[in-house]
Amino acid sequence: MEAKFQISEVITTSWKAVKSQIWVLVGLFVGYTIISSIISMFTMPSDPYEGSVFTLRTGIAYLISLIITSLFTLGYIKNLFQTLDGEEPQFSAYGQQARKVITNMVATILFSIIVTIGCIFFIIPGIYLGIRLQFFSAFIVQENAGILDSLRMSWNITKGSVGKLFLLGLAVIGICILGLIVLIVGVFVAVPVICMMYCYAFRKLYPNPLELNIDEPME
Template sequence: MALQLSHAVSDGIRRIFTRTGGVLFLGLLAIQIGTQTMVNTAILGFLPPEVATEFRSNVGLVLPISGEIALAALGVLVLLSSAYFVVLSRTFAQPLSEAGSFPASVTKRLGRASVIALVGGVLVTIMVMIGSVFFLIPGLFLAASFLFFIFVVAVEDEGVISSLKRSWGLARGSRLQLGVLVFASALFGGVIGAIAPLLTLAGLSVAADLVIVVFSAVFFLPYYAIIAAAYLQLRDGQSRSDKPTTGPVDASQTQKL
């Protein structure tokens, strides 16, 4: 079954304008602010004092803590971010009629799923980066092929390898449409990557961090909601095609009693 991208977009957008969409937006905003702050703080904390003082004006959100504490907090935030995306995937991958509430299974085996999502996410990132180094097209192809990885982990409770295989199978025949989503994400990253340095050069480093965080949350929440809608569309379509079809019984082929 080929993906109907326009339907996935409209379905996904409807999912974010709910109570759960609002909660997930605030959660994503908090995680991104915390992550950006800890990255900045860790960088400053591990620089020599004289270099850190000079570099401070170019760094945005920071906290008055040591680099070691910031690095430890960053590790916690990475794990928390993985758990967040498992919760997001389980919430958005519900029927649209239930999108206004979190599913009862939202925390089921959350620790296991979070670790698998983190390990698999690192593997996917490495593969996409390697593919992009040789040429852009292999990177886009791999990114599109593994776009459903987090949803398979979260919803179908699969392991790393089986989730990669499952995502690959679901994307088969729809990679061109999924590539449009991947390209939109890359384009957004390019725009943000161009705006933030300009704000930093203007002496607005804190504003640059806030622009990155807020705009990223505004973009990526509907982005993942659209991917969730695409996942449901392809998964349910595949399930229907796997069911054996039944036709009328040919009475001439049955034995007479």
């Protein structure tokens, strides 16, 4: 099965979509960055030696950060889908996705463990697994998928598209570098574009939910 998208198409379409709601999408990302920075500042250990060991304080700080990151990820993906559908991103999306936070957190941890184990074996298996499983959060948002189902569904839709997705990943790295070059401020535009590319590629790989059987085993 050939990839259902072209790299240039993903980039141009994603940029046009972000540009249509640029102030909202950039503003949401800036707001998340500020909130994360404030939490990090208040949970930072006052004792420089405390940071080298795991404490209850650092554990709570990590948990809070993980919850906020997971909530923002799910809500932001929903906002990006709304933008792709020609709708205005709604802040209510974050409340709607709140009940899926635990699912996304556990799926993220499982995804990280799988990719890390893959990277131990000469890096390439980790990259391959990361590409195949990367759309789990999109499935949690769009299909209310569970932990294992979200990973399985991502594996199924990326079959035959690994090469294109790898090249898309290289394009993402290039956009990140370009954002950093543009006086750092460019990152706040680059990140929404990159996230939109993720969502657009997902929509191209998964245009018709009825075509995918979530019970299909991984191959």
